[in-house]
Amino acid sequence: MSTLPQLTINTIRTLSMEGVERANSGHPGTAMALAPAMYAVWQHDLKYDPADPCWPARDRFVLSVGHASMLLYSTLFLTGVKDIQDGKVVDAPSLTVEDLSQFRQLNSKTPGHPEYRFTAGVETTTGPLGQGCGNSVGMAIAQKWMSARYDRPGFKLFDYHVTVFCGDGDMMEGVASEAASTAGHLALGNLTWIYDSNQISIEGSTDLAFTENVGKRFEAYGWHVQTLTDGNDVEAILAALKAARAVTDRPSMIVLKTVIGYGAPKKAGTASAHGEPLGADEIKGAKAVYGWPEDAPDFYVPDGVKEHFAEGLGKRGAEAHAEWRELFSAYREAHPELAAEIDCIIEHRLPEGWDKDIPTFEADAKGVASRASSGQVLNAVAKNLPWMIGGSADLTPSTKTDIKGGGSFQPEKWNGTYGGRNLHFGVREHAMGSICNGIALSGIRSYGSGFLIFSDYMKAPIRLSAIMELPVLYIFTHDSIGVGEDGPTHQPIEQLAQLRATPGIMTIRPSDANEVSEAWRTLIPMTHKPAVLALSRQNLPTIDRTKYASAAGLAKGGYVLASCDGKPDVILIASGSEVSLVVTAYEKLTEEGIKARVVSMPSFDLFEEQSQEYRDSVLPPDVIGRVAVEQAAAFGWDRYVGIGGAIIAMNTFGASAPASALLTKFGFTPEAVLDAAKRQALRGK
Template sequence: MSDQQQLDQQNALDQLSINTLRFLAVDAVEKAKSGHPGAPLGCSPIAYLLYHKLMRYDPADPKWINRDRFVLSNGHASALLYGVLHLAGYDLPMSQLEQFRQFGSHTPGHPEYGEAPGVEVTTGPLGQGFSMAVGIATAEKHLAAVYNRDEHPIIDHYTYVLCGDGDLMEGISHETASLAGTLGLGKLIVLYDDNLISLDGPTELSFTEDVTRRFEGYHWHVQMVHDGNDLVALEHAIQKAKAETTRPSLIRVRTVIGYGSPKAGTSKVHGEALGAEAVKATKKNLGWPEDKTFYVPEEAAQNWAKAKEKGKKVREEWNKNFAEYKKAYPEPAGEFERVVKGELAAGWEKKIPIFPTEKPIATRNAGQTVMNAVAGVVPELMGGAADLTASTKTIFKDSPNFHVDPKGRNVFFGVREFGMCAMVNGLAQHGGLIPFGSTFFVFSDYARSAIRMAALMHAHSLFIFTHDSVGLGEDGPTHQPIEHLMSLRLIPNLTDFRPADANETAACWQLALERKSPSFMALSRQDLPVIDAEKYKVREGVRKGAYALDASGKDIILIATGSEVSLIVKAAEELKAAGIGATVVSMPSFRLFDEQDAAYKASLFPENTPKLAVEAGATMGWYKYIGHNGGVIGLDRFGASAPGAIALEKLGISVAHIVEQAKKLVKK
């Protein structure tokens, strides 16, 4: 056989394999009568090239730490990803493709982490996959700097992203693309499906910027591939991107949405099934059997199976290299194995400080003390703030900064709250790190969707919010959170922490690191009295979400979180002088309290005792705890610009108001 004949044969096999992928996606969407066939038809050559030839991964070990990552940021093209995972040998049987978008299947409408093996992150809201990939690439660069040795590059992988116009329209992509260029993430390669179509019609309706110049301005390496079906040109561009080690890469790939279908190149093929007649026409146009569905020709199956064989070999080579690394460098190897497993070092919690009671301390300052106290024994802890490290107190004093030295654990995210939190999710999903991002609590609004994605993925992402109430003072209503605390408590899988003092803050940090799920802390700007940790068994109490600081009073139960706990302690003293006995309960976490058994809940909040909750925020969520005979002192209005103590008092968050309302409840 001549060289040309061999080349023709390989080209034919490539096209057969690509069309197999195309029509698995088309058939899945058509059977579901729902989905997005356009992107899979246009982008299958990209996915085939990556998964069949270029990426290093092992379908038999989807969590192998040194695998190349692929993030489908335009998650509506999920049928493409599921087809790839099935053909490449992941544990995703054809029956799951046939149940695309159906209840209980592992092939939901958008990729969901934890459903199908090989799905790296949950992508749905556009731009977040792109931004999580920036976090993944950041994790790779940091872990490589920390653990690699010249002859043993145990972390050495690429992060590939497939994104669309919508991803690049979203503001979050601007945030993280800018930072990725600043951080020099040379192993981040984004393939942009530049098909000139959005859901509303041609992109010229709303997206006419020069994407190339934009990304060049972000310090990215940018290329253009003019035909998305040209595997040679695609591979050449990707290899050039891999050769660029100091800048992230964007490859603009001109594709045809709905390639091969009667609706090709139009918005009509974006977000709905083709329809039976159009499916037949598409199959005819691309030389596919019109009467077969979910069809995988034997030659294509064998060709795709090569990826699994190659993956096994690549991982075995890495295992051999790591075994040699472990012999040569047992200490870092042991630590590496531990952090990859997500296990904390034995006895790490002994480094958590116990704060003395003599001097009040803001919980944001206590948080910084705890962070730095455990830094040496929790090296996997990494993060920073959205240009607020001096205010949120979230910086490692003895670590370099990541943008200067990739071994550094301090990441300066800039004023990019949404991008920061999405990157934190990517850092967490990479493995080997426990990342955090920090800003003022009121700015959690900017990042809420990323926080929600963390909860959907059960990612071990930590969100540290400070300036947690109107007590922050003079900055006024725009900076004073009201509804934020209660609103975030509504998100499933997200643990809330609003500690009352320094020792509760220490306990919250311990739990946040241990729970392996997302959590947020709401910390104070103002100094707060310190609770005696041993006398009141603070750490045990915080683990239960709520606990009594004084259980002697039987007339009323006063409940508070955060800075308001010190107010109910004082109010209880005044009530006692008036002949009213009050039990005082600190409730740093609704989520943790809800996890307790019924007996504990009933013992802390007996049904027939009146209850008064106090929290400098929205009141709505308190009623499930206080019942029909209780009351809430909170804020269902915006705050005011004034010194913090005055703002709290004028808005009714005061000892006098608590005493007044408690007396009314007792008299009922």
């Protein structure tokens, strides 16, 4: 029989391959290859208390190779990580053998890829390659920021590390490249990526497509790089981890050469060990290699393995956690206000009065761009919500998302501090989204901004914000052909539709400065949902709310801004910059004695959450004369205008010209709206 460490490693391997085999689906090879590294990290390196997977100062472990989920599930099971229910740790295991045997089954706690919130101990949802890497940079930023803001002399509260397992796929994905470049710039010495270099991709050898020198590339990013040639050499891995921890002025990469499907007689080192069950023969052969008892049942856990983890990781983690608790108690006495802030962060609460400085805007025909009013509101909120941090993908002067006086989040060598609240993501939209997710996973409220068109570059992390229910705020400006001269490549058309079509995201396109205020008032309390603000480049008139309905209606997604006595002949529906256009048409219609109503529809998502009764009160079913106006794809608007209703929208890409010329070209004029409204009013008669 092997030594206890080896036995533990082999238990991780056998549980992983059995989980996949039982599910008849999954990825055994990487789990088998990385089991020794997993053992090294968890047993000897992580500062992690299995009794409390929510401990805020725990080291974070990210399995960016999410397809190897059984590696993580097996480890969470063997280390006895406790479960979380309703946000609280409970005295029950996160995972049992039964859970492992239910891998990839409906409603199990062991889904195909690790899902944040599904399984205690899973720090982030991974699977889409590169995202775990990006998240880890966000987590490392969060640690630096928490430490800079809350640590005090004698109180090193937030002193933790982020460790990532990533693979060839991650290394090929652009998002990981962007994130790595960012981490190098930010000198994130609290970050270690262990790159599982197994030379195998789904199509076969990485020689088919991926022959760069990854280590040298990371050195170019400013990382500390070590290369290990034997994925089974636990001692070497531990030495490398120690060296990585010792380098505090740079992130570290450990290139770890492994054999995918290690132990499987025929499939080891081949693509067929990657994404399908090994089959009975290969499992038998691998178990022989591991010295596994021939008569062991499935999901067999040899005596001593769980105890071994308990004596290593468990004991170390419990002690560190106990020390930290004591430290935090003393901190609470010494710095009660800061401690209260930390409580808020951990419990996803907002500080009292967070919204007290949100401005109200006076009616103003000239108005203000919603990106500008939003910048003002952002600052009003930021003042009272100190743990909101964010930035843009090199567009802050345009997106107006600077927190004034907030300082830049930078290492000392780039003349900033890690306490800065303004992040400079560079021209790296994809990493920005992924990093914002990582920051949000640490409880800090994060935002990322850019032009709405470039949401296309970061759709994947936006979707993951929604899947993980993270309150990341995406502030997208230049939200229509109103962009003007930059032309079709910079003018969003289908982007609103694609965001509205995505489950779990709140997309809001406010029509004026007061709707912007209400949007922020509505979004910030959503602590478990990402939101998108779509904002204009150009000025929007500030609607006279003494004459028209209050902007507070925004909270319901759509509301009657103006109406007639009795049943309208036609309803004009619009969002954002087009609301003032339909108001103009409404005024004309009213003058001409045509009974019209204006519905401001800043958010489909919010509107759909309202009762049928409310929705029918805004859009009475018996009024079939309807016109929707939006400088975006028509797609989706049929929901509110019905078959036969009119949609004035974009059916093509935009064009390069001054915005005013584009409005005429594409038919966003009072005349066009009036004309459509009159025709619709006749339908309604």
